[in-house]
Each structure stands twice: as C-alpha cells, then as structure tokens.
Amino acid sequence: xxxxxxxxxxxxxxxxxxxxxxxxxxxxxxxxxxxxxxxxxxxxxxxxxxxxxxxxxxxxxxxxxxxxxxxxxxxxxxxxxxxxxxxxxxxxxxxxxxxxxxxxxxxxxxxxxxxxxxxxxxxxxxxxxxxxxxxxxxxxxxxxxxxxxxxxxxxxxxxxxxxxxxxxxxxxxxxxxxxxxxxxxxxxxxxxxxxxxxxxxxxxxxxxxxxxxxxxxxxxxxxxxxxxxxxxxxxxxxxxxxxxxxxxxxxxxxxxxxxxxxxxxxxxxxxxxxxxxxxxxxxxxxxxxxxx
Amino acid sequence: xxxxxxxxxxxxxxxxxxxxxxxxxxxxxxxxxxxxxxxxxxxxxxxxxxxxxxxxxxxxxxxxxxxxxxxxxxxxxxxxxxxxxxxxxxxxxxxxxxxxxxxxxxxxxxxxxxxxxxxxxxxxxxxxxxxxxxxxxxxxxxxxxxxxxxxxxxxxxxxxxxxxxxxxxxxxxxxxxxxxxxxxxxxxxxxxxxxxxxxxxxxxxxxxxxxxxxxxxxxxxxxxxxxxxxxxxxxxxxxxxxxxxxxxxxxxxxxx
Numbered sequence: 096x097x098x099x100x101x102x103x104x105x106x107x108x109x110x111x112x113x114x115x116x117x118x119x120x121x122x123x124x125x126x127x128x129x130x131x132x133x134x135x136x137x138x139x140x141x142x143x144x145x146x147x148x149x150x151x152x153x154x155x156x157x158x159x160x161x162x163x164x165x166x167x168x169x170x171x172x173x174x175x176x177x178x179x180x181x182x183x184x185x186x187x188x189x190x191x192x193x194x195x196x197x198x199x200x201x202x203x204x205x206x207x208x209x210x211x212x213x214x215x216x217x218x219x220x221x222x223x224x225x226x227x228x229x230x231x232x233x234x235x236x237x238x239x240x241x242x243x244x245x246x247x248x249x250x251x252x253x254x255x256x257x258x259x260x261x262x263x264x265x266x267x268x269x270x271x272x273x274x275x276x277x278x279x280x281x282x283x284x285x286x287x288x289x290x291x292x293x294x295x296x297x298x299x300x301x302x303x304x305x306x307x308x309x310x311x312x313x314x315x316x317x318x319x320x321x322x323x324x325x326x327x328x329x330x331x332x333x334x335x336x337x338x339x340x341x342x343x344x345x346x347x348x349x350x351x352x353x354x355x356x357x358x359x360x361x362x363x364x365x366x367x368x369x370x371x372x373x374x375x376x377x378x379x380x381x382x383x384x385x386x387x
Numbered sequence: 388x389x390x391x392x393x394x395x396x397x398x399x400x401x402x403x404x405x406x407x408x409x410x411x412x413x414x415x416x417x418x419x420x421x422x423x424x425x426x427x428x429x430x431x432x433x434x435x436x437x438x439x440x441x442x443x444x445x446x447x448x449x450x451x452x453x454x455x456x457x458x459x460x461x462x463x464x465x466x467x468x469x470x471x472x473x474x475x476x477x478x479x480x481x482x483x484x485x486x487x488x489x490x491x492x493x494x495x496x497x498x499x500x501x502x503x504x505x506x507x508x509x510x511x512x513x514x515x516x517x518x519x520x521x522x523x524x525x526x527x528x529x530x531x532x533x534x535x536x537x538x539x540x541x542x543x544x545x546x547x548x549x550x551x552x553x554x555x556x557x558x559x560x561x562x563x564x565x566x567x568x569x570x571x572x573x574x575x576x577x578x579x580x581x582x583x584x585x586x587x588x589x590x591x592x593x594x595x596x597x598x599x600x601x602x603x604x605x606x607x608x609x610x611x612x613x614x615x616x617x618x619x620x621x622x623x624x625x626x627x628x629x630x631x632x633x634x635x636x637x638x639x640x641x642x643x
C-alpha cells in the first residue's frame with residue numbers, strides 16, 4: 096500500500112502530532128511554556144522500550160506504561176514547580192529535559208547509555224500511528240471543550256478572575272502539565288517502536304524547541320491549528336530534502352515572522368470547521384472581499 | 388436576621404503601610420451595604436482579604452458561620468462569595484457565552500473520564516451549563532452578544548458581563564467593586580434597579596464599593612466609611628451624611 100518512505104513520513108507526522116497536541120494543551124490553552132517535553136518523550140520512549148524488550152509486555156501495554164511513567168514524573172515535577180511564575184517554570188522544565196538526557200546517558204546498564212537502546216520490536220506501523228493520532232486528537236478535543244479545558248483557557252486569560260470563579264488554578268495547571276507529559280510519553284513510546292533503536296540525543300533541547308515552535312506556528316489556543324503546524328513543520332523538509340540541514344534555521348525565521356505578522360499563529364484561537372470553510376468559500380465566490 | 392459575613396478586627400499591612408487596620412464589619416443576610424472612602428482607604432484590600440487573594444495578618448472573617456480567614460480564592464467562590472473587579476477582569480479572548488459558562492462550570496457535575504469519553508453525563512451537564520449561562524446573559528441583556536469576543540464589548544457591557552459571570556457561580560454574597568465606574572447618571576440609575584432585581588430574584592446579599600454617591604444613597608440601607616484603613620463611620624445613610632468626620636474626610640480636614 097505505502098512504500099517504506101511514505102510509511103515513515105506518516106509515522107513521523109503522527110508521532111509528532113501527538114506530542115504537539117500535548118504541547119498545545121499546555122502552551123496554547125494554559126499559556127505555560129515547557130522546554131522539557133522532549134524529556135517526557137524520552138521517558139516514554141525508554142519506559143516503553145524496556146517494558147517491551149525486558150519485561151516482554153505486549154506493545155499497547157508497553158506504550159501505555161511509557162505514557163503513564165511520563166505522566167507520573169510530570170506529576171512529581173509539577174508538584175514542585177507549577178507554582179513558579181511563567182519564565183521560572185520554563186527554565187525549570189528546560190533543566191529537567193537536559194537532566195533526563197544526561198541521566199539516560201549515564202545509566203548504561205538500563206538504557207545502554209549514549210550508544211542507545213536497541214532490539215526494540217517494530218510495531219508502530221503507519222496504521223497504528225494514524226489510529227493513535229486520531230484517538231489523541233479526539234481525546235484532546237473532548238478535554239479542551241470540557242469544563243477542565245475551559246478552566247485552562249480561563250487561567251490563560253486571567254488567573255485572578257479564574258480563581259474568583261471557583262477554578263483551582265494550581266490544580267488545573269498541574270493537570271494540564273501532566274496531560275502534556277502523557278501525550279509526550281505516548282508519542283515517545285510509539286516512536287521507539289518505529290525506530291527500533293533510540294538514543295538519549297534524539298530527545299534533546301532541539302526536539303523540545305521543535306515542539307514549541309510547531310505549536311506557536313500552528314496557532315495558540317487551537318487544536319486544528321496544531322495539526323496544521325505539525326503538517327507544515329514535518330512535511331516541508333520532506334519536500335525540500337536538499338535543504339534539510341537548514342531546517343532549524345527556517346523554523347527560526349518562520350517563528351520570528353509569525354510572531355511579527357500573525358502573533359496568534361497560523362490558526363490561533365479558533366478551530367477549523369467544515370461549515371466555516373464552506374461559508375468562507377461562498378464569500379470568496381461572491382467576490383465581496385469585505386471580510387474584516 | 389443572622390449575619391452572613393462578619394469581619395472582626397481584621398488587619399492587613401504591606402511593608403509598613405497598614406492597608407486595613409483593625410477593621411470590623413457585620414453584614415446581615417439580604418442586606419445591600421455600601422463601602423465608601425477616599426482613594427487608597429483600603430476598600431479593595433478588604434474585598435481581596437474576604438475572597439482570599441490576601442491573607443489577613445490578624446483578625447477573623449466568618450461567612451455563614453464558618454471561619455474563612457485562610458481560604459484560597461477558588462474556595463471562597465465555591466463557598467458562595469462572588470465578586471467583580473475594579474479594573475474589569477474578563478476572559479478577553481473567549482466568547483461572551485464562554486465567560487459565563489466557565490462560572491456555571493463550578494456546579495457542573497461530571498468527571499474527567501466522562502469528559503474524555505464524551506459520556507452522556509458530560510453532554511447533559513455541558514448543555515445545562517450553556518442553557519444556564521444564556522439565562523444569565525438574558526438577565527443582563529447581553530443574550531444577543533453571546534458569540535462575540537468578550538474584549539470587543541463596549542465598557543458598559545463588559546461590566547454587565549462581569550456581574551452576569553459572578554451571579555452564574557450561584558453566590559450568597561456578591562462583592563461589587565465600583566460597578567458604576569464610568570457610567571453616566573442614566574446608566575447608574577439602571578444599575579441601581581438592576582441590583583435590586585438581583586437581590587429579589589436570587590436572594591443575594593450585596594456589599595459594594597462605590598464612588599457615585601447617588602448610587603450608594605439609592606441602593607444601600609447601611610454604609611461603612613473607611614479612611615486610612617480604619618472605620619471612620621458606620622450606620623444608616625442618614626447618619627453617615629450628617630457625620631462631621633465623614634464630611635471632613637471627603638471635603639478636606641479644615642471644613643469640619
């Protein structure tokens with residue numbers, strides 16, 4: 096059906112989409128920036144890999160363990176850091192992500208150290224990855240449109256007013272943090288079962304930055320925007336293979352441009368809907384370009 | 388009538404500044420009481436102390452017989468204390484309806500699992516919250532603006548939306564911080580009627596900070612005057628107006 100290259104593209108897009116959706120809930124809806132989500136991906140990847148290889152758990156269970164472990168670590172870390180003000184929280188996440196990377200480099204007995212962990216069975220096919228991405232989107236959508244998700248938006252807009260309306264700000268922020276870590280861990284577990292060989296360096300600060308960049312580019316406060324962002328960031332390098340070396344350069348430029356020209360991102364603070372698209376196309380058809 | 392809210396000898400200092408100093412107040416259930424005083428007298432600090440944004444240095448605050456001196460802001464809201472803010476605090480990027488729905492969510496009875504799996508309990512509670520929110524928008528006359536961005540509303544409507552949001556939490560006590568600020572005489576009169584209607588319909592007790600004296604006079608049975616964090620006078624509007632100290636504080640010391 097798909098050749099190996101196409102299969103790989105689908106898996107990479109879907110895996111990244113799951114991590115970005117988690118990032119979107121944390122950054123786009125709660126306005127908490129984390130430069131440590133690659134660390135949670137790493138925890139998810141290694142936990143799932145070890146569960147799969149050493150403990151011989153079935154693949155879905157192994158991925159679940161990876162996601163759960165990432166969520167558990169986020170819960171512990173969040174209990175310590177979530178009360179910090181925005182920029183301090185960001186730095187603490189950055190430090191955490193690097194700690195995980197270095198830690199996995201040194202625990203040779205368990206993780207294989209810098210050489211990586213190999214022998215992971217190939218389980219994440221394009222179909223599995225696609226199914227997981229759709230599931231992740233539906234769950235995130237339900238979460239964001241529930242009272243929990245609305246509380247996060249309220250916190251983003253005005254913390255004091257959110258608290259005055261009965262929202263437990265600390266608890267909701269922590270929930271958002273754990274949610275994003277579970278998604279990162281989920282993505283990591285899938286990724287490990289696609290690559291079959293993982294190294295700590297895969298999940299470095301650059302990976303965390305890429306997740307944030309994708310979220311900002313796609314649009315804050317929009318899940319469909321995150322899907323769009325992931326497609327742009329993951330697919331464009333495939334079309335411009337020759338320039339792949341420069342991708343971080345292009346990301347950087349793109350983010351600066353977006354922030355200057357369209358601060359809300361490509362598709363910020365609204366969701367794509369079929370009816371909205373139809374209305375838009377009709378208006379274009381009528382030719383009255385008086386849309387504000 | 389029993390007192391719904393009592394503050395006994397409450398003090399709050401910031402560094403060396405005594406924002407409120409040995410302040411006491413008792414508010415009977417069903418009352419509409421005013422809190423007036425010059426700028427910087429500590430009125431908003433009192434609201435912030437009641438709602439848990441600040442923690443009182445000394446003294447005790449009781450609400451409906453319960454000690455709430457050390458509550459967190461969200462707990463104060465859950466116990467039935469709602470408030471508006473002097474500088475309006477809406478959820479600006481969210482729609483008018485969402486602003487009120489978020490307040491209604493406090494009583495929405497479903498759990499995380501219901502929401503993630505979109506179970507019937509979630510869908511029902513969500514529909515209920517939205518319907519309830521539309522009801523509150525109707526009360527303040529903003530039902531036609533439900534889909535608009537809250538920050539795009541004109542100032543007067545933003546104030547109304549903030550009151551609608553506060554009422555949507557189902558409070559027993561409503562704290563209004565300068566609800567008539569920026570309103571003309573006509574709008575102020577409407578506001579007075581509106582607050583009377585709220586009390587009638589929801590049996591809510593009201594404590595309000597206000598500079599428009601006509602609003603205070605028309606609305607409040609009793610009034611407390613603050614100056615430099617201390618109670619200058621407290622009593623019926625009639626007594627307040629005749630109090631020489633109050634006149635001095637408002638018009639300048641020499642004229643007393």
